[in-house]
Amino acid sequence: GESVGLHLPTLSVQEGDNSIINCAYSNSASDYFIWYKQESGKGPQFIIDIRSNMDKRQGQRVTVLLNKTVKHLSLQIAATQPGDSAVYFCAEKGTGRRALTFGSGTRLQVQP
Amino acid sequence: DAGVIQSPRHEVTEMGQEVTLRCKPISGHNSLFWYRQTMMRGLELLIYFNNNVPIDDSGMPEDRFSAKMPNASFSTLKIQPSEPRDSAVYFCASSLTGEQFFGPGTRLTVL
Numbered sequence: 001g002e003s004v005g006l007h008l009p010t011l012s013v014q015e016g017d018n019s020i021i022n023c024a025y026s027n028s029a030s031d032y033f034i035w036y037k038q039e040s041g042k043g044p045q046f047i048i049d050i051r052s053n054m055d056k057r058q059g060q061r062v063t064v065l066l067n068k069t070v071k072h073l074s075l076q077i078a079a080t081q082p083g084d085s086a087v088y089f090c091a092e093k094g095t096g097r098r099a100l101t102f103g104s105g106t107r108l109q110v111q112p
Numbered sequence: 113d114a115g116v117i118q119s120p121r122h123e124v125t126e127m128g129q130e131v132t133l134r135c136k137p138i139s140g141h142n143s144l145f146w147y148r149q150t151m152m153r154g155l156e157l158l159i160y161f162n163n164n165v166p167i168d169d170s171g172m173p174e175d176r177f178s179a180k181m182p183n184a185s186f187s188t189l190k191i192q193p194s195e196p197r198d199s200a201v202y203f204c205a206s207s208l209t210g211e212q213f214f215g216p217g218t219r220l221t222v223l
Contacts, residue, residue, distance in 0.1 A: 032210045043116075043203050043214035044155070089155065093210060098143050099168060100212060102155040 008087060010107040019077040021106045023090030026071065030092040034100065035064060035075045039086045047075070047088075077108075085110045116215035118204050124221045130192040133218045136185055137206030145212060146179055146189050147203040155203075161187065194222045 013019050025033070031052040036044035050057045050064045050073075057064050063076040073090050087107050091100040117136040125131055137144045145160040159169040161181045169179070176195070181187040191198055201219050205212040 034211065036214075043205075043217050046211050046213065049211060098162060098207070099145065099157050099160050101157075104154045 008105050008107045010109060012109045012111060013080050015080060015082060015110055015112050017080055019075075019080045019084070019108060019110075021075045021077075021088050021108065023073040023075075023103050023106075024071060025073060025090070025092045025101075025103070027092060027094055027101070028068075028071065029094045031095045032093040033064070033066060033073050034091045034093075035062075035073075036089045036091060036102075037084075037086045038089065038105070044089060080108075080110050082110045082112055084108060116204055116206055116213055118202075118215035118218050120218060121216060122219045122221075124223065125194055126223050127195055128193045129222075130190065131194045131198075131220060131222075133189040133202050133204075133220070135187045135189070135204030135215060137187070137204070138208075138213055139185065141206035141208045141213075142184070143207045143212075144181060144187050145205040145207070146187070147205065147214075148200045149203060149217070150200045158189070191220075194220075196222045198222050 034049040035047040037047050038044045048059045048062050048064050050066050055066050061078045065074045087105045089105045090103045093100050119134045143162050146158040147155055149155045158171045159179045160167055164181045177191055179189045199222050201217045203214050203217045205214045
């Protein structure tokens with residue numbers, strides 16, 4: 001029979017509301033973090049990044065918050081739109097490494 | 113720039129056949145990454161190159177998988193022989209600094 005797949009946590013929001021997607025990481029040596037958005041049938045697309053010497057960074061409608069004390073990263077999307085519906089991945093990179101380690105992802109569903 | 117280019121976009125093959133996936137990174141990028149994405153395991157790093165040299169291939173599942181980067185503008189990921197459990201979407205990404213840019217992926221189905 002078919003194996004059970006990875007169950008993605010899902011966040012469902014109303015259009016126009018703010019969305020907050022959370023991510024916990026385990027490597028205290030990580031010095032760089034990225035949020036990616038992946039739409040169905042496409043590759044992950046860069047949204048915003050942050051280095052470990054910062055705790056907040058803002059982009060267009062998006063804000064990333066980093067709490068190194070509790071190893072927590074969040075992505076805030078203001079005025080969420082139907083086009084924001086996708087799977088969102090956080091990724092981290094350790095000092096001196098080039099490879100990213102990806103989280104399992106969160107599915108964002110925006111209800112019109 | 114056209115971004116990272118991958119070919120083919122879709123590949124359907126039979127068990128035991130050789131499969132070759134191709135990637136052209138963004139011009140000027142010096143790092144190239146191969147990932148596999150499945151429902152079971154999510155997005156996994158298979159191997160990455162820096163300046164055409166393989167740096168970390170610990171994610172390569174087994175000897176059936178091999179990757180090459182003969183020059184800065186081309187890389188291949190080969191599976192020989194292919195098995196049904198290799199069915200997945202394979203992504204190539206390139207970077208110059210921290211941010212990685214992903215290609216559209218190759219969806220591989222092994223029957």
